[in-house]
Amino acid sequence: MTRIGIIGSKGRMGGALQQAIADAGHDYAGGADQGDDVSALAAKADVLVDFSAPAALQANLDAAIAAGVPVAIGTTGLDDTHHTAIDKAAQQIAVLQTGNTSHGVTLLAHLVEQAASRLGDDWDIEIVEMHHRMKVDAPSGTALLLGEAAAKGRGIDLAANSERGRDGQTGARGQGAIGFASLRGGTVAGDHSVTFAGNEERLTLTHNAENRMIFARGAVKAAEWLVGRAAGRYTMPQVLDL
Numbered sequence: 001m002t003r004i005g006i007i008g009s010k011g012r013m014g015g016a017l018q019q020a021i022a023d024a025g026h027d028y029a030g031g032a033d034q035g036d037d038v039s040a041l042a043a044k045a046d047v048l049v050d051f052s053a054p055a056a057l058q059a060n061l062d063a064a065i066a067a068g069v070p071v072a073i074g075t076t077g078l079d080d081t082h083h084t085a086i087d088k089a090a091q092q093i094a095v096l097q098t099g100n101t102s103h104g105v106t107l108l109a110h111l112v113e114q115a116a117s118r119l120g121d122d123w124d125i126e127i128v129e130m131h132h133r134m135k136v137d138a139p140s141g142t143a144l145l146l147g148e149a150a151a152k153g154r155g156i157d158l159a160a161n162s163e164r165g166r167d168g169q170t171g172a173r174g175q176g177a178i179g180f181a182s183l184r185g186g187t188v189a190g191d192h193s194v195t196f197a198g199n200e201e202r203l204t205l206t207h208n209a210e211n212r213m214i215f216a217r218g219a220v221k222a223a224e225w226l227v228g229r230a231a232g233r234y235t236m237p238q239v240l241d242l
């Protein structure tokens with residue numbers, strides 16, 4: 001039995017996680033939200049799971065390091081500064097960061113990388129995501145994760161080849177570019193599709209999240225897996241052995 005602490009416990013994912021922790025027979029060590037002392041939570045947990053906000057990341061990593069506990073980070077909207085902070089923390093504790101903890105998306109990323117590596121850059125890659133009306137960041141962390149997988153398959157740098165937020169006289173798309181489009185509305189838990197648009201044919205790989213419990217169950221698996229791990233930065237394919 002593992003004592004799992006949740007950062008962002010009062011949010012949508014925080015609620016789903018509490019359910020998943022109970023379903024898996026683990027102990028809920030408690031939660032930390034805006035204004036709470038994460039250190040106090042870290043001191044009584046075997047592992048922390050963070051589904052809060054980018055602004056909370058550094059304090060969460062500091063608390064996990066001070067307590068010597070691993071942390072699984074599901075928060076999205078992270079920039080390069082956040083990723084540098086995660087790399088630094090991973091020198092002292094075990095850290096897993098992912099834009100999507102679900103089994104299906106973890107496999108999808110692998111398939112996207114494979115397809116991108118086999119199809120030449122005359123197959124244009126477009127990533128479309130749709131989420132509920134309350135989501136605050138775009139593109140989604142998952143869309144970016146899938147973009148990274150496609151870029152890896154192509155052997156290119158994502159940041160240098162992304163086309164985001166097209167509007168107005170954009171000109172033709174760049175050869176080899178990876179495009180992103182974000183839709184927001186209703187209660188959609190998370191839909192992602194990656195289209196490879198070739199000459200007179202298209203291939204689309206799609207994942208539809210029907211309930212955010214899929215993310216919560218994946219996060220609990222990640223938390224279980226992290227306990228007792230050496231310091232380092234880990235990924236969902238390692239957790240799920242995919």
Ligand SMILES: NC(=O)C1=CN([C@@H]2O[C@H](COP(=O)(O)OP(=O)(O)OC[C@H]3O[C@@H](n4cnc5c(N)ncnc54)[C@H](OP(=O)(O)O)[C@@H]3O)[C@@H](O)[C@H]2O)C=CC1
Nearest residue numbers: 008010011012013033034052053056074076099100101215
């Ligand atoms: N990796 C994955 O598989 C998934 C990732 N996510 C990501 O997880 C994050 C949370 O999503 P969701 O639960 O829907 O969002 P919510 O807004 O419902 O919940 C976020 C929670 O974090 C709290 N919070 C905000 N700032 C801080 C802070 N500085 N310190 C501690 N707690 C804080 C919020 O409190 P308050 O309301 O008071 O601000 C709220 O309780 C998002 O980034 C989302 O994209 C979501 C689903 C799956």
Ligand SMILES: O=C(O)C1=N[C@H](C(=O)O)C[C@H](O)C1
Nearest residue numbers: 076099135140141142189190
């Ligand atoms: O905010 C959400 O809800 C989700 N966020 C993650 C993302 O940004 O990709 C994962 C999932 O799609 C739900």
